[in-house]
Amino acid sequence: MLISFEGLDNCGKTTIVGKLKKYYDGLNILTDFTREFETNIGREIKEMSKAGVLDPVLKTYLFAADRYIRTKIYEEDYNSKIILFDRYYQSALAYRMAENIDKNWVKNINRIFREPDMIFYIDITPQESIRRNTDTKFNIIEFAW
Ligand SMILES: Nc1ncnc2c1ncn2[C@@H]1O[C@H](COP(=O)(O)OP(=O)(O)OP(=O)(O)O)[C@@H](O)[C@H]1O
Ligand SMILES: Cc1cn([C@H]2C[C@H](O)[C@@H](COP(=O)(O)O)O2)c(=O)[nH]c1=O
Numbered sequence: 339m340l341i342s343f344e345g346l347d348n349c350g351k352t353t354i355v356g357k358l359k360k361y362y363d364g365l366n367i368l369t370d371f372t373r374e375f376e377t378n379i380g381r382e383i384k385e386m387s388k389a390g391v392l393d394p395v396l397k398t399y400l401f402a403a404d405r406y407i408r409t410k411i412y413e414e415d416y417n418s419k420i421i422l423f424d425r426y427y428q429s430a431l432a433y434r435m436a437e438n439i440d441k442n443w444v445k446n447i448n449r450i451f452r453e454p455d456m457i458f459y460i461d462i463t464p465q466e467s468i469r470r471n472t473d474t475k476f477n478i479i480e481f482a483w
Contacts (some may be wrong), residue, residue: 339416339419339420339421339455339456340412340416340421340423340426340452340453340454340455341420341421341422341423341454341455341456341457341458342422342423342425342426342428342454342456342457342458343355343422343423343424343425343457343458343460344425344426344428344429344432344457344458344459344460345459345460345461345462346462346464346467347467347471347475347477348462348466348467348470348471348475349460349461349462349467350460350462351373351424351425351460352373352424354458354460355371355373355422355424356371358371358422359371359422362420367420368415368418368419368420369419369420369421369422370412370415370419370420370421370422371421371422371423371424372408372411372412372421372422372423372424373423373424373425374401374404374405374424374425375404376404376408377404377407377408379400379403379404379407380404382400383397383400383401383404384476386400387476394434394437394438394439395439397433397434397437398430398434398439398443398444398447399447401429401430402427402430402447402448402450405426405427405430405448405451406450406451409451409452416452423454426451426454426457427448427451428457430444430447430448431444431445431448
């Protein structure tokens with residue numbers, strides 16, 4: 339089963355995914371979790387973002403490549419394990435649309451990904467997202483408010 343978690347930066351995805359992993363481990367239910375920036379391409383996204391050389395088109399391709407590598411790892415596991423995705427392709431749609439990139443183009447690139455069995459959207463306000471932010475946190479989107 340593939341379960342994904344979405345929401346604004348700092349909404350609490352990683353906290354919830356961590357707690358769920360512990361909970362399922364306690365029940366001996368096989369569970370794994372994954373998030374962006376775990377692959378070489380993911381790390382490159384971070385470096386390019388810090389260097390200011392990422393644009394929305396590059397982000398679309400690179401995040402999809404990072405996601406593709408991670409989905410391949412779990413290809414055989416969806417029927418036997420719970421795979422928790424801390425962000426999935428819905429983030430690509432939301433974040434690229436916010437950057438005025440054509441939704442259908444982003445959708446087409448992300449068509450290769452299996453649909454999640456469940457998506458949890460964690461709803462916080464932009465103000466709360468900013469309030470929870472710390473200087474040490476990596477943000478790929480400049481806060482515009
Ligand atoms: N339910 C909650 N209420 C208040 N604060 C919370 C809650 N859940 C998480 N936080 C706090 O919000 C901050 C961000 O949490 P977390 O890293 O889990 O969010 P995230 O959505 O994974 O963030 P990121 O956008 O960096 O991936 C942390 O300081 C965390 O302690
Ligand atoms: C998957 C994906 C993510 N992003 C953005 C969204 C966030 O600002 C960062 C990821 O950081 P977080 O710690 O997981 O919140 O990357 C994006 O722009 N496009 C994507 O496809």
